[in-house]
Amino acid sequence: MNDALPQAYELSGVAGRMLSGLLTEDDASKAVQSLSYVLKDSIPNSAGAGASIIHPRGRSESTGATDTVVLGADKLQYRFGEGPCLSAWAEQRPIIIQDIREEIRWPTWTAAVADLPLRSVLSAPLTTGRRKIGALKVYSPLPLSFDDTSVFLIERLASPVAVLLRHMRDREAAQRMSEELAEALANRDMIAKAQGILMERMNLNSQEALEVLLARSRGESTPLHDVARDILREATRE
Template identity: 70%
Template sequence: MDNSQPLASELARLTGQAAGGFLTEENASKAVQSLSYVLRDSIPSAAGAGASIINARGRRESAGATDPVVLRADRLQYELGQGPCLSAWAEQRAIIIQDTRQETRWPKWIAAIADLPLRSVLSAPLTTEGRRIGAIKVYSPSPLVFDDHSVFLIERLANPAAVLLGNVRDREATQRLGLQLGEALANRDVISQAQGILIERMHLGSRAALDVMLASSREEGKPLQEVARGIVNGLADG
């Protein structure tokens, strides 16, 4: 039986929700976490699963896992900069480890997971519209459990998963940009207020008032906006 069909439909449903805005309150971590459980149930013999959003520099932005063992194995990949998940992302192809005790690739990662109950690993890249979103993976405590059919299943699930996570990542990027712009505008306003206070108190020009704050910023080792906020708050307290 093709186990991928109902789970692909579930991923398509989640993707539709994301496109329709129903995941607005969700962040990428929650979406990735939900995806991990879908993956675990989709691949025969998988005891655990994980999904990761990875940025252009190969660093994890968000990750989810079905259990602490998978989370630990994933974290070790990011810390060591090597492992099947990162290779699947970088090489844009499915990666299989038939038995970690016989594996010679990624020696640092293999040594680091030696005490974990992980013997078989299958990972696949997440790509949508030419963008490398991240990677998904499943694990098993038994060797030799993943085969070509397992690869077929995980690759079939990877496309809707990539659309889902790409949608969530784009939304989060927009939200972060909005927060950054809001913070920048707030900082600009407080700096302008502080300039006005110094102009009035010290009878300075606009540039001279800014120079005073910059000098204080250097001397105190504080960001300019923090110095400005201190001046504004000092006036309010006074």
């Protein structure tokens, strides 16, 4: 049996156990950071690991990086718009750099990371279905650190990490939407109550009360819902 298979089974098993618990976490970065340490410890010669999240409009960010070298190398990729993680994401295939000092595919990035303690890079795409989420990566300070076995192992973990990020991001988006909706409804209710107070105080109709609120909002350069909140506070003190 291929020696990589037991490692892959163990890696997938650890990832599966972590996923079952980490899916309840509110912070996707913490979850992916835990899995990044699993990746770092599972692939021989790895000194650091992490994930790059590529948003649909091209904005990139690192999440779950195990150390500052990973973060520094990633930030340079995002700054120059080139590098192994961005290529793994764009081309949807694993990317290996055997020696950064001899690499010619990303000259600006490789020159920028020349002073960092890394020589080899392995990156694999994070994809679920048709959703291209980003890329997973490991770094090594030694040249020629990664091979086909390393690719096999990183791909075994890339799949559950992609699923984790998809679910966490979807849940966080839904939570944000729910919070924003709740806030909007609360603001609407405050404005309606403030209108009612002004209608009673000043013998106004609904439209006239709203115009008073709007005029105060413009005059004080204050959001309308904050003006309404002040009126409600004033009413409770009377």
